[in-house]
Amino acid sequence: MSTTAVVVTAVAAFMAGFSGVAVFVRAAFVVEPLAAYGVPRAWWNGLGAAKLAGAVGLLVGFFVPVIGILAALGLILYFAGAVITVLRARAYGHVAFPLVYMAPAAAVLVLA
Numbered sequence: 245m246s247t248t249a250v251v252v253t254a255v256a257a258f259m260a261g262f263s264g265v266a267v268f269v270r271a272a273f274v275v276e277p278l279a280a281y282g283v284p285r286a287w288w289n290g291l292g293a294a295k296l297a298g299a300v301g302l303l304v305g306f307f308v309p310v311i312g313i314l315a316a317l318g319l320i321l322y323f324a325g326a327v328i329t330v331l332r333a334r335a336y337g338h339v340a341f342p343l344v345y346m347a348p349a350a351a352v353l354v355l356a
Contacts, residue, residue: 245306249355253302253312256348260319261299263345267292277341281333294322302352313356319349 266274267288278288298319305312326342 245309246355249352250306252348252351252355253305256316256319256352257299257302259345259348260295260302264292264295264299267295277335277338281329281335283329291322294318298322298349302349305352309356313353316349316352316356320346320353323349 263274267278275288278291279285283291298315301311301315301318303312305315323342323346327339327346330336330338330342
């Protein structure tokens with residue numbers, strides 16, 4: 245694994261993990277938009293857990309590469325769903341946020 249792949253994977257894991265923890269601690273910058281987009285509050289813990297699972301999967305991918313690839317795919321799908329949710333809520337100015345979180349996960353696949 246190249247140095248670039250290691251750094252990109254670590255950044256992707258940090259970003260997904262940070263975002264997952266932010267959901268669990270109910271950080272306003274995460275939960276206020278979720279509420280505004282109409283995401284049911286009952287889903288929030290599951291969404292946070294999915295992000296944390298993706299982050300852990302990326303880190304496990306250092307030792308078991310197929311797990312890292314699957315985690316990256318899962319995070320890409322997760323954030324694609326987030327883009328769709330933002331678009332359905334007509335919050336077009338917010339579309340960039342899930343794309344920023346998706347980009348490192350996509351880069352992990354490119355570098356794999």
